[in-house]
Amino acid sequence: MQNIDTYDFKGKKAIVRVDFNVPLNDKFEITDDTRIRAAIPTLKKILAGGGSVIIMTHLGRPDGVSEKYSLKHITARVSQLLGADVKFAPDCMEASAYASELKPGEALMLENLRFYAEEEGKPRGLAADASEQDKKAAKAEIKEKQKAFVKKLASYADCYVNDAFGTAHRAHASTALIAEYFPNDKMFGYVMEKELAAIDKVLKNPVKPTTAIIGGSKVSSKISIIENLFDTVDNMIIGGGMVFTFMKAKGGRIGSSLCEDDQLELARQTMKKAQEKGVRIYLSDWVVAADKFANDANTRTCNAMDIPDGWMGLDTAEKSLAEWEEVLKNSKTVLWNGPVGVFEMPEFSKGTKYIAKILADITSEGAFTLVGGGDSVAAVTQMGFADRVSYVSTGGGAMLEALEGKELPGVKAIRG
Numbered sequence: 303m304q305n306i307d308t309y310d311f312k313g314k315k316a317i318v319r320v321d322f323n324v325p326l327n328d329k330f331e332i333t334d335d336t337r338i339r340a341a342i343p344t345l346k347k348i349l350a351g352g353g354s355v356i357i358m359t360h361l362g363r364p365d366g367v368s369e370k371y372s373l374k375h376i377t378a379r380v381s382q383l384l385g386a387d388v389k390f391a392p393d394c395m396e397a398s399a400y401a402s403e404l405k406p407g408e409a410l411m412l413e414n415l416r417f418y419a420e421e422e423g424k425p426r427g428l429a430a431d432a433s434e435q436d437k438k439a440a441k442a443e444i445k446e447k448q449k450a451f452v453k454k455l456a457s458y459a460d461c462y463v464n465d466a467f468g469t470a471h472r473a474h475a476s477t478a479l480i481a482e483y484f485p486n487d488k489m490f491g492y493v494m495e496k497e498l499a500a501i502d503k504v505l506k507n508p509v510k511p512t513t514a515i516i517g518g519s520k521v522s523s524k525i526s527i528i529e530n531l532f533d534t535v536d537n538m539i540i541g542g543g544m545v546f547t548f549m550k551a552k553g554g555r556i557g558s559s560l561c562e563d564d565q566l567e568l569a570r571q572t573m574k575k576a577q578e579k580g581v582r583i584y585l586s587d588w589v590v591a592a593d594k595f596a597n598d599a600n601t602r603t604c605n606a607m608d609i610p611d612g613w614m615g616l617d618t619a620e621k622s623l624a625e626w627e628e629v630l631k632n633s634k635t636v637l638w639n640g641p642v643g644v645f646e647m648p649e650f651s652k653g654t655k656y657i658a659k660i661l662a663d664i665t666s667e668g669a670f671t672l673v674g675g676g677d678s679v680a681a682v683t684q685m686g687f688a689d690r691v692s693y694v695s696t697g698g699g700a701m702l703e704a705l706e707g708k709e710l711p712g713v714k715a716i717r718g
């Protein structure tokens with residue numbers, strides 16, 4: 303594995319997997335270019351080093367060639383942000399001539415990789431009632447075709463850079479398989495490096511004490527993260543909708559709050575495991591309860607173990623937030639995944655905002671704070687705290703899998 307800062311790009315063509323899966327409006331205008339901006343330093347570094355770049359990405363979930371998901375809609379914006387002309391190859395499998403003409407300092411964008419089923423390696427167009435045998439045959443066929451697809455992409459370049467953290471949890475042609483064609487010329491881009499460094503700071507060598515805040519709606523979707531983190535953290539704060547499954551498991555009365563009844567036993571076991579591993583659990587004992595799931599509901603502060611019938615806990619109340627604040631102020635490393643209330647409704651966003659503010663404060667006092675995965679990222683961004691925490695992850699699913707302790711195929715393909 304090579305390092306982007308020390309690799310000699312002079313005269314080399316670099317094929318770079320980025321995540322330019324940006325949202326477009328119905329006029330095909332980009333409504334949020336954050337992902338493009340994120341990868342610009344990597345692309346600029348290669349160009350400044352005397353190399354040329356072949357940019358590859360997916361956009362949306364096309365089921366074959368589609369005008370709607372064409373990357374031609376975003377090429378001008380990439381050119382503008384990169385400060386260099388970006389040529390466009392309208393078929394990622396017919397780009398040899400474009401690639402061979404590239405000169406140092408020039409950039410080329412390949413058309414959407416997912417116009418080909420080979421990118422993901424999953425058969426398309428199978429009848430819903432296809433037999434197991436047909437499914438198996440289609441899978442084998444696409445895997446075979448995928449080999450030629452990977453080989454073709456690799457033939458365009460001298461080195462491979464993966465800067466698409468958002469798809470690092472997928473073993474796709476461009477995110478993982480292509481790396482084998484560049485055994486001595488493969489590396490991470492800056493986005494990947496930063497994401498992996500942030501994860502390592504939490505999971506591998508955290509400065510203690512370490513606290514995780516886990517919120518969101520469902521225990522079932524977070525349980526693997528919670529259990530994996532038991533090996534690293536000293537404290538675990540659990541809030542949001544998932545807390546009520548824990549409260550009910552402890553014998554509490556939770557009114558009509560969110561609850562996964564099939565997870566009660568698991569919640570009990572999880573609390574027991576925490577105790578065995580010496581992790582202190584802080585549940586949101588005090589919540590803001592509402593008489594309906596609406597911003598204009600009537601509200602009252604309740605003990606989360608004693609919520610009246612017909613009322614539901616929708617936010618974390620001051621009393622618990624104050625307790626958590628003490629824990630967080632004494633922490634040197636903090637991971638936050640999942641809002642601690644229904645932050646989409648202003649009335650129930652206060653707890654989540656409070657947490658964002660505490661994280662900003664402790665960051666300014668030297669703590670390392672990572673916000674990763676899904677809605678907590680949306681929350682800190684929307685609330686204006688994204689620049690005031692140490693790191694906000696760009697990769698939803700990839701970050702969640704990393705926090706679950708899973709090896710990401712896109713990372714393994716480079717690191718070995």
Ligand code: AMP
Nearest residue numbers: 518519520542543615616640643644677
């Ligand atoms: P997740 O995708 O699992 O991180 O869940 C995020 C969702 O959890 C957001 O849409 C929140 O509105 C929701 N959420 C947070 N707290 C609660 C709560 N107390 N009751 C219901 N939903 C909640």
